[in-house]
Amino acid sequence: MELEDAIRKRESVRDYEDKPVPEEKILKVLEAARLAPSASNRQEWKFIVVREAKKRRELSRAAAGQPQLAAAPVVIAAVATMPEHVMSCGIPAYAVDLAIAVDHMTLAAVDEGLGTCWIGAFSQEKAREILNVPGNFRVVTIMPLGFPKHTGRPKIRKSLDEIVCYETFKE
Amino acid sequence: MELEDAIRKRESVRDYEDKPVPEEKILKVLEAARLAPSASNRQEWKFIVVREAKKRRELSRAAAGQPQLAAAPVVIAAVATMPEHVMSCGIPAYAVDLAIAVDHMTLAAVDEGLGTCWIGAFSQEKAREILNVPGNFRVVTIMPLGFPKHTGRPKIRKSLDEIVCYETFKE
Numbered sequence: 001m002e003l004e005d006a007i008r009k010r011e012s013v014r015d016y017e018d019k020p021v022p023e024e025k026i027l028k029v030l031e032a033a034r035l036a037p038s039a040s041n042r043q044e045w046k047f048i049v050v051r052e053a054k055k056r057r058e059l060s061r062a063a064a065g066q067p068q069l070a071a072a073p074v075v076i077a078a079v080a081t082m083p084e085h086v087m088s089c090g091i092p093a094y095a096v097d098l099a100i101a102v103d104h105m106t107l108a109a110v111d112e113g114l115g116t117c118w119i120g121a122f123s124q125e126k127a128r129e130i131l132n133v134p135g136n137f138r139v140v141t142i143m144p145l146g147f148p149k150h151t152g153r154p155k156i157r158k159s160l161d162e163i164v165c166y167e168t169f170k171e
Numbered sequence: 172m173e174l175e176d177a178i179r180k181r182e183s184v185r186d187y188e189d190k191p192v193p194e195e196k197i198l199k200v201l202e203a204a205r206l207a208p209s210a211s212n213r214q215e216w217k218f219i220v221v222r223e224a225k226k227r228r229e230l231s232r233a234a235a236g237q238p239q240l241a242a243a244p245v246v247i248a249a250v251a252t253m254p255e256h257v258m259s260c261g262i263p264a265y266a267v268d269l270a271i272a273v274d275h276m277t278l279a280a281v282d283e284g285l286g287t288c289w290i291g292a293f294s295q296e297k298a299r300e301i302l303n304v305p306g307n308f309r310v311v312t313i314m315p316l317g318f319p320k321h322t323g324r325p326k327i328r329k330s331l332d333e334i335v336c337y338e339t340f341k342e
Binding site for chain 2: 001002003004006007008010011012027030031032033034035036037039041043045046047048049050051052055064079087088089090091092093095096097098099100103104106107108110111118120121122123124127131132133134137138139140141155156157158159160163164165166167168169
């Protein structure tokens with residue numbers, strides 16, 4: 001699929017078909033994360049592929065009951081394994097690195113006919129516990145992955161005029 | 172360009188041709204950021220397109236003299252306009268949102284035959300001052316954009332085995 005189409009078609013999918021995702025498609029999605037850039041090419045990340053229904057239900061409960069985590073056949077948890085590293089500009093590198101890798105996965109998923117949804121509303125402590133993630137690491141998102149029931153929701157976005165300025169900051 | 176090719180070809184470009192970037196290509200890159208997802212679709216971001224040579228030299232100095240900021244004909248500064256928002260999992264939403272938008276730009280740049288380089292080593296204070304960014308906002312990156320002098324550096328990445336685990340975290 002053309003990059004432009006993948007960017008245009010990517011949307012937050014909340015309803016998933018009850019249909020397993022072929023291994024080959026999961027690997028393509030993970031490969032997109034693998035190729036992502038990271039600060040100083042550290043690649044301080046792990047991606048946990050969760051398919052067990054019981055574990056997905058637990059993750060759903062850890063995310064205030066968000067049903068898509070239990071309904072999607074796969075959940076990918078993205079874990080930062082060096083969350084203490086801050087770039088000299090003051091931005092935490094782990095959040096940027098993991099966001100880029102997960103973004104690559106969301107686009108690759110579209111390319112595979114799959115849907116995803118970035119989930120940031122969950123208990124860090126409970127997610128760590130369910131997935132056995134050490135306390136010094138950080139779960140950045142738990143992302144459902146599966147075949148979407150519906151697609152094509154219109155994108156509501158600000159115009160370029162509202163978000164772009166030239167040479168200097170303007171409100 | 173196919174998404175897969177854009178992901179594969181994206182690299183950190185440090186040497187740029189002394190050749191302006193057509194307006195139309197810059198707009199295509201910005202459009203990819205515009206379409207990016209953000210937490211609760213807040214889109215709390217601004218992208219400052221810097222083409223003035225003097226300003227790019229100042230940004231280069233604010234980034235420990237990194238020459239690509241002065242050499243590339245365009246620098247795009249990505250600014251978070253709501254840096255205080257933290258997701259309930261404890262991850263700062265602004266860093267994730269801006270990383271996704273900038274990642275979209277890096278891929279769209281490849282599609283346009285352009286190169287970029289994520290820069291995180293710069294003085295937040297000086298970058299804000301040069302670009303007139305209010306103190307309560309945050310510059311997440313200042314990214315050079317231009318025609319690359321060389322491409323095709325091999326990607327050095329961990330294997331999937333090193334970064335993927337199943338059902339539960341494993342070192």
